[in-house]
Amino acid sequence: MTTDPNTLLLLGLLKGQRQHGYQLNEFIERNLGRFTTLKKATAYAALDRLEKKGLIEASTEQEGNRPARRVYGLTASGEAQFFALLREHLAQPEPVAFYGDLGLMFLNQLPSEETLNLLGERAAQLGGQIAELERVPTHEGALGRGLFGVDLAVSRQLALLQADLTWLIQAMNRLAQV
Amino acid sequence: MTTDPNTLLLLGLLKGQRQHGYQLNEFIERNLGRFTTLKKATAYAALDRLEKKGLIEASTEQEGNRPARRVYGLTASGEAQFFALLREHLAQPEPVAFYGDLGLMFLNQLPSEETLNLLGERAAQLGGQIAELERVPTHEGALGRGLFGVDLAVSRQLALLQADLTWLIQAMNRLAQV
DNA sequence: TTTTCCATGTAACTCGTTACATGATTTC
DNA sequence: GAAATCATGTAACGAGTTACATGGAAAA
Numbered sequence: 001m002t003t004d005p006n007t008l009l010l011l012g013l014l015k016g017q018r019q020h021g022y023q024l025n026e027f028i029e030r031n032l033g034r035f036t037t038l039k040k041a042t043a044y045a046a047l048d049r050l051e052k053k054g055l056i057e058a059s060t061e062q063e064g065n066r067p068a069r070r071v072y073g074l075t076a077s078g079e080a081q082f083f084a085l086l087r088e089h090l091a092q093p094e095p096v097a098f099y100g101d102l103g104l105m106f107l108n109q110l111p112s113e114e115t116l117n118l119l120g121e122r123a124a125q126l127g128g129q130i131a132e133l134e135r136v137p138t139h140e141g142a143l144g145r146g147l148f149g150v151d152l153a154v155s156r157q158l159a160l161l162q163a164d165l166t167w168l169i170q171a172m173n174r175l176a177q178v
Numbered sequence: 179m180t181t182d183p184n185t186l187l188l189l190g191l192l193k194g195q196r197q198h199g200y201q202l203n204e205f206i207e208r209n210l211g212r213f214t215t216l217k218k219a220t221a222y223a224a225l226d227r228l229e230k231k232g233l234i235e236a237s238t239e240q241e242g243n244r245p246a247r248r249v250y251g252l253t254a255s256g257e258a259q260f261f262a263l264l265r266e267h268l269a270q271p272e273p274v275a276f277y278g279d280l281g282l283m284f285l286n287q288l289p290s291e292e293t294l295n296l297l298g299e300r301a302a303q304l305g306g307q308i309a310e311l312e313r314v315p316t317h318e319g320a321l322g323r324g325l326f327g328v329d330l331a332v333s334r335q336l337a338l339l340q341a342d343l344t345w346l347i348q349a350m351n352r353l354a355q356v
Numbered sequence: 357t358t359t360t361c362c363a364t365g366t367a368a369c370t371c372g373t374t375a376c377a378t379g380a381t382t383t384c
Numbered sequence: 385g386a387a388a389t390c391a392t393g394t395a396a397c398g399a400g401t402t403a404c405a406t407g408g409a410a411a412a
Binding site: 358361365366370374375377378384 | 385386387388389390391392393394395396397398399400401402403404405406407408409410411412
């Protein structure tokens with residue numbers, strides 16, 4: 001409830017511009033795949049909920065004979081909620097529980113050679129993710145400075161993935177010595 | 179489905195030792211709060227499911243006049259499933275989408291002074307988490323080498339949190355220059 | 357004697373996922 | 385003429401959360 005990321009995302013996108021669900025889904029799928037896993041059906045349902053809560057309101061638009069669009073925009077209370085969520089997210093660090101720790105806790109259940117192979121695979125994939133992120137171009141005001149925040153998020157992901165890889169290699173070395 | 183962390187956790191704990199639900203919940207709450215958010219009711223429900231799937235089986239134990247215990251242990255297919263999940267988890271890096279990136283994407287919606295204050299708060303909390311983790315003692319075989327993996331997981335969390343803090347401070351400096 | 361511990365759960369709810377449905381329209 | 389695009393959703397299911405229920409035993 002308190003730190004719902006999907007709500008922040010949708011309200012934030014609608015704060016930038018009135019949009020309909022299909023448009024939001026396209027944008028998320030094309031540009032924000034690195035930051036969220038929000039699926040289409042989930043987004044439509046979330047928009048319904050936000051409307052019922054009075055955070056957004058819809059107007060219907062028709063273009064020719066195509067399916068009608070429900071174009072959403074923030075209400076006053078939606079804007080307030082957006083800012084509240086944004087402040088909360090900015091002020092809070094990554095919550096506990098990194099997913100990748102779970103396997104580590106039981107790694108002594110496997111022969112250490114296999115463990116090293118598996119962690120080697122993990123390192124390779126991490127390296128791939130890092131290379132991919134490094135290829136992401138930065139937006140020097142490309143879309144009216146609106147995307148500056150995305151650059152920041154990318155640079156943070158890079159920093160975390162690189163730290164993870166560095167740690168992993170060091171851990172593998174330690175394990176190999178036993 | 180494929181990468182269900184709760185299942186790995188429960189199967190892993192039961193692989194170490196036959197236990198009943200209360201016991202698992204106590205152990206998780208006391209020792210694993212840093213690695214999972216699994217709640218008690220969720221764990222009981224998960225144990226039911228695992229039993230229905232044939233991954234664990236229960237025997238009932240009674241001690242005096244106390245509530246009966248359902249003591250669970252792994253079945254053969256439960257062990258197989260545990261190893262499969264463990265291999266999967268060890269071989270895969272942290273999945274995309276760090277939670278803390280979301281707020282960053284919209285940070286230009288706030289006056290930069292407030293943004294800096296909020297990020298400062300985030301930095302302070304990160305520092306606190308790091309200090310707390312540094313105080314965690316390592317288990318030099320304390321419980322029969324069974325907890326060696328936990329030390330690894332702690333050291334990984336530390337590495338990631340420190341990288342996050344380093345990045346944050348650098349980002350705040352960049353933001354302050356504008 | 358009141359609180360905490362032991363041990364298990366249920367009920368109501370929210371959220372997310374996958375797979376499918378619909379029907380026109382533009383593109384190949 | 386077939387396929388992808390536009391635009392919205394529904395249905396069935398799985399899993400998580402909070403709050404509550406129960407009832408004896410040990411501890412304060």
